[in-house]
Amino acid sequence: MTGKIVIVTGANSGIGKATAAQLADMGATVILACRSKERGEAAMSDLMCFGGRCFELMHLDLADLDSVRAFAAAFSQKYDRLDALINNAGILGRRREETTQGYERSFGVNYLGAFLLTLLLLPLLEKSEQGRIVMMSSVAHAWGDVHWNDINFTHGYNRFSAYGQSKLCNLLFTRALSQKLRARNSRITINAVHPGIVATDIVVNRANNRFRWVASLMKILFMTSDEGAKTSVYLTADPALASVSGEYFYRCRIEPSSAASKNLESAERLYALSLRLCGYTDDPLAAKEDEFT
Numbered sequence: 001m002t003g004k005i006v007i008v009t010g011a012n013s014g015i016g017k018a019t020a021a022q023l024a025d026m027g028a029t030v031i032l033a034c035r036s037k038e039r040g041e042a043a044m045s046d047l048m049c050f051g052g053r054c055f056e057l058m059h060l061d062l063a064d065l066d067s068v069r070a071f072a073a074a075f076s077q078k079y080d081r082l083d084a085l086i087n088n089a090g091i092l093g094r095r096r097e098e099t100t101q102g103y104e105r106s107f108g109v110n111y112l113g114a115f116l117l118t119l120l121l122l123p124l125l126e127k128s129e130q131g132r133i134v135m136m137s138s139v140a141h142a143w144g145d146v147h148w149n150d151i152n153f154t155h156g157y158n159r160f161s162a163y164g165q166s167k168l169c170n171l172l173f174t175r176a177l178s179q180k181l182r183a184r185n186s187r188i189t190i191n192a193v194h195p196g197i198v199a200t201d202i203v204v205n206r207a208n209n210r211f212r213w214v215a216s217l218m219k220i221l222f223m224t225s226d227e228g229a230k231t232s233v234y235l236t237a238d239p240a241l242a243s244v245s246g247e248y249f250y251r252c253r254i255e256p257s258s259a260a261s262k263n264l265e266s267a268e269r270l271y272a273l274s275l276r277l278c279g280y281t282d283d284p285l286a287a288k289e290d291e292f293t
């Protein structure tokens with residue numbers, strides 16, 4: 001990974017922080033894309049304790065599509081290519097909340113923000129020798145189907161159903177985008193990952209630190225973030241995967257996924273809906289083969 005430029009979203013905590021550390025140890029320059037300056041700086045100072053690592057901290061709030069656009073613009077001004085984008089950040093909501101643009105928050109943060117970020121960064125990924133996208137899904141993708149009639153869970157909100165839907169969306173997007181990239185003869189690949197059940201701060205309320213005891217209990221039962229990062233790092237770095245795309249991985253192997261996640265009509269429908277929700281009037285992938293609009 002020496003000389004490679006990698007973005008990891010949600011890199012200040014848990015699996016994202018461990019992924020950033022492992023890739024930096026392999027020689028990559030890792031951009032820590034974080035929503036909180038304070039938590040991002042704290043993570044960066046931890047990560048820098050080991051010499052020879054190269055990081056940059058940049059602000060990204062996936063709950064605000066304007067922040068996603070600002071991040072992509074700032075990154076594109078500074079870097080002329082991107083070798084890998086790891087869409088790692090995610091939340092397990094407690095109660096129904098909305099993003100700045102009014103989308104249900106787990107749909108907005110876990111999926112829609114990552115969808116827009118990916119489309120905006122495709123031109124720079126295309127400039128890499130072989131750009132890679134990693135989508136953080138979960139075994140939770142199999143908990144149901146997309147709620148087409150109420151994708152924002154305005155009725156009957158359930159945190160687990162909303163989380164499951166967002167992770168299914170990440171997998172459907174992986175299928176749709178891999179096909180579109182292949183059709184354009186692009187070298188860019190996209191794959192999805194279930195990291196395992198990992199003891200992280202995903203259960204901790206960031207506003208008041210509640211449920212930290214649950215995170216501590218998880219450490220006794222579940223795998224560490226370092227172990228949880230392994231499949232993301234493998235998908236980013238292994239040369240053998242240069243032409244593997246559109247797959248779902250667990251423990252560094254292709255894993256079976258739910259029937260709903262293989263439905264290509266749903267994948268296309270979600271892609272079209274997501275373009276609309278992000279304000280696109282045209283599909284950037286419908287442009288000429290050698291350019292993304």
Ligand SMILES: NC(=O)c1ccc[n+]([C@@H]2O[C@H](COP(=O)([O-])OP(=O)(O)OC[C@H]3O[C@@H](n4cnc5c(N)ncnc54)[C@H](OP(=O)(O)O)[C@@H]3O)[C@@H](O)[C@H]2O)c1
Binds near residue numbers: 010137
């Ligand atoms: N832990 C598991 O067992 C497990 C299993 C399957 C999948 N996953 C997935 O793995 C990914 C990483 O989760 P984790 O377990 O490592 O949890 P974590 O320690 O809570 O890390 C989540 C990261 O996402 C960031 N984030 C949350 N909202 C954001 C926003 N609006 N904009 C940008 N970043 C935001 C968090 O930043 P703040 O610290 O500022 O909140 C944090 O850096 C998630 O997508 C999760 O769904 C986890």
